[in-house]
Each structure stands twice: as C-alpha cells, then as structure tokens.
C-alpha cells in the first residue's frame with residue numbers, strides 16, 4: 001500500500017534527513033580532475049565571438065534530444081537483453097550517463113554515428129560501482145541515476161564539475177530517503193559530492209512534488225521501479241513526460257492522469273518485466289531553439305529545422321515565438337519513435353513583446369535564455385513570469401542572462417521571479433558574456449551576436465559540447481559567422 005508522504009514527514013528533519021545521516025563527506029573511490037569556476041573539468045576556457053552575419057539559409061537537423069538520450073541508456077541498463085538506440089545525442093552529458101551505466105553493469109557500445117547498443121544488467125541486478133560516478137556538468141544524469149542507485153542495494157558517490165557541485169540535490173534526496181535510501185554523506189545544503197546507500201526494497205510512496213521538475217519525478221519513478229508496491233508522483237504543473245512514455249514503451253505498467261488545472265498524477269507498478277526495445281531519439285527542441293531564434297533575428301534568413309520533437313510538454317518556446325509574430329511554418333507533422341515531430345520553416349521576422357505566463361515555464365524551461373535574446377530584438381516589453389527554477393540550472397540563469405543583456409545594451413529588469421526585457425528592435429552588442437559553465441548561456445549569446453550591431457563574445461565555448469557538440473559547424477553551414485577568441 002502507498003505511504004502518504006505527510007505520514008512520514010514528522011519522522012525526519014526539516015530537510016528530510018535524520019541528524020545521524022549528516023556526516024562529513026568521505027570519498028568512495030577517486031575524485032577525478034580538479035575543477036575551477038572558469039574551466040570546469042574541460043580544460044582551459046575557450047572564448048568565442050559571433051559577428052553580424054548575412055542571411056542564414058538551408059536545412060539543419062538538430063542533435064538528438066538530451067532528455068530522451070539519458071533515459072534510453074538508463075532503461076537499457078535496467079533491461080535484460082539488447083536495447084538499440086538511434087540518434088543518441090553524443091554530447092558530454094549523455095556520454096557521462098553511458099559511463100555510469102557501464103559502471104553499474106551494462107555493456108554499452110557505440111556502433112556508428114548516434115547508433116548505440118546497450119546490453120543491460122537488469123532491474124534488481126545492478127553492480128556495485130567501484131569508482132565515483134562523475135557526471136561532469138550533467139544535472140539530469142546525476143538526478144536520474146540517484147533514483148536508479150537509490151532503488152537498488154548499492155552505495156555510490158555522485159560528483160561532477162564546479163557547476164554541478166552548486167546544484168541543489170536535496171529535492172531528489174528527500175523522496176529517496178522516504179523510500180528507504182540512506183544519505184551517507186553530502187556537502188552542505190545537499191550538494192555533490194554525495195554518497196548514497198540505496199535499498200533493494202524501496203518503499204512504495206505517494207509523493208507530491210514541490211517543484212515542477214521532470215528530473216525529480218523521474219528519480220522517484222526510477223527508484224520505484226524496484227519497489228514491491230505502487231509508486232505515485234503528483235505534480236501540480238506537468239513536466240516533460242519522457243520517462244513515463246519510455247517506461248510504458250519498455251513494458252512497465254504506468255498511468256498518468258490529469259490532476260488539478262495543469263498537473264498530473266503518475267502511478268507506477270513496481271517490479272515490472274522490462275523488455276528491451278529499439279529507441280529512435282527525436283531532435284532536441286531545446287537545441288533547435290538556437291538556430292530557430294537565429295533565423296528569426298538575422299535579416300533575410302530562411303531556415304528549415306528538420307524533425308524537431310513537438311511533444312506538447314516541450315514546445316512552450318514555439319508557442320511564445322508564434323505569439324511574438326514569428327514566421328514559422330509547421331510542415332510535415334508526423335510521429336517518429338513514439339514522439340510527435342515536424343519540420344519548421346523559419347524566416348526572419350519583425351517580433352513584438354509578449355507576456356509569457358508562469359504555467360508555461362515547464363514546457364520551455366531551458367529556452368528562456370534564448371527567448372530573452374529574441375525579446376531583445378523584438379519591439380516592446382516581454383515579461384517572462386515565474387522563473388525561480390532558472391536560478392538553479394547549470395548556472396543562475398536569471399543572473400547570467402541579465403548580465404549578458406546588460407553587457408550588450410539590452411534594457412531589462414528582474415522583478416521577483418520575473419524577467420522583463422524591453423526590446424528596441426535591435427541590439428547594440430559589443431559585450432563579453434560570462435557563461436559560468438553553462439552551455440545554454442554560451443549558445444544564446446552567440447546567437448545574439450549574429451544579429452547585433454557589434455560582435456558578442458562569450459568567455460568560454462567549451463561547455464557547448466555537453467548538449468550540442470556540432471553547434472558551431474551546423475550554424476556556420478547556414479551562414480553564421482563565429483571566430484575563436486575575443487573580438488580583438
């Protein structure tokens with residue numbers, strides 16, 4: 001029977017951890033590489049400058065979806081037998097998850113570009129990792145794998161780069177503790193490195209999620225997979241549903257029903273027989289966002305983005321840009337690999353400011369930095385409401401976006417959790433933007449520089465490889481002008 005979280009909360013401390021579990025951190029295995037704020041673990045910072053470009057023209061297929069790529073590898077790990085994946089994003093974040101799957105007992109092989117095979121260890125039969133699970137910059141990999149490890153009787157250390165070490169993990173640890181996981185050690189405020197001792201008998205819980213987070217929901221469901229009972233997650237704002245869809249596709253008994261005005265109640269029966277399946281990864285709308293906005297703001301552009309995933313829980317940016325007057329044609333809608341996809345023909349457009357409601361945030365959470373760039377080129381005020389979650393991404397994105405806008409002469413303000421950009425129809429540029437180990441800050445401001453009066457420089461392009469390793473050549477093929485180094 002499900003245990004209501006309210007019944008358990010009184011037994012634990014205010015942050016969900018028994019005082020005895022608050023120990024100082026003791027590493028298990030070695031911690032790799034020293035990390036610093038400017039370069040993380042990827043070597044020296046590599047500045048890059050974007051110059052005002054001529055019209056962007058041509059076709060571009062964005063890389064595979066990052067969320068689905070992580071999940072395909074993880075479900076492959078949890079099946080017995082061979083899972084084949086096509087279109088896997090070969091970015092650093094996903095490669096870290098592949099390594100973690102190997103450390104937990106899977107055989108993971110690359111067969112060709114984007115083509116991978118996973119021979120799983122199977123639910124309930126994972127191996128004890130012998131070393132630290134180092135997720136680099138990847139919050140998704142870390143949080144989903146905390147769920148996997150938490151639902152097995154394994155002890156593992158989770159760590160990553162300087163950005164990951166700042167990100168809050170307490171939101172994941174709280175429900176896992178309710179399921180029986182022990183937090184052996186953590187850095188203050190529930191930060192990595194974190195050591196957890198999972199349980200082979202995770203308690204079935206019903207959990208009301210305090211934040212609209214697919215990572216949190218997925219961690220609970222992945223832990224619940226090995227539970228002898230039923231695990232329920234209730235979210236008041238629906239977040240991306242890739243875990244639910246993929247679990248159903250692999251044979252789990254999982255239901256998702258509407259809850260309140262915008263939410264969902266998801267229920268998973270534990271200990272399913274998971275059957276390996278072929279996964280085709282659709283193109284990532286969060287990566288497509290960069291060429292899409294670039295085509296809208298560079299005069300004369302006409303670009304077709306191929307096979308972009310149109311999952312309704314991922315298309316908030318598209319909805320917003322259409323409201324802003326963007327000339328985007330949705331062509332050839334179809335279903336590929338179980339997801340809605342379509343080609344988008346995008347032409348340079350005169351944009352105007354709009355108000356973006358808070359309830360849209362989960363469906364475009366990673367797209368606000370590049371929307372802020374589009375808003376700078378629009379005429380009038382764009383108000384984006386309810387952005388508190390942006391403060392805990394790869395960087396404090398609210399602060400990083402505001403600083404980038406300021407450096408390039410774009411009027412803006414932050415009021416509470418709202419970002420207000422006052423667009424003037426053009427952007428002065430000429431600034432240097434601090435990226436804080438954040439790939440999406442890096443790509444957003446490079447896109448700005450393609451249409452601003454003066455070039456825009458970012459202090460470090462290195463992190464772009466985490467999600468869109470082909471960003472530079474893909475945009476250069478359309479006509480974008482980037483130069484390594486600063487504007488000189």
Ligand code: S3P
Nearest residue numbers: 067140212213214215216365366
């Ligand atoms: C993701 C969920 C979102 C998103 C992240 C990927 C996922 O994070 O920002 O890039 O794959 O589940 P939150 O769950 O923190 O909202």
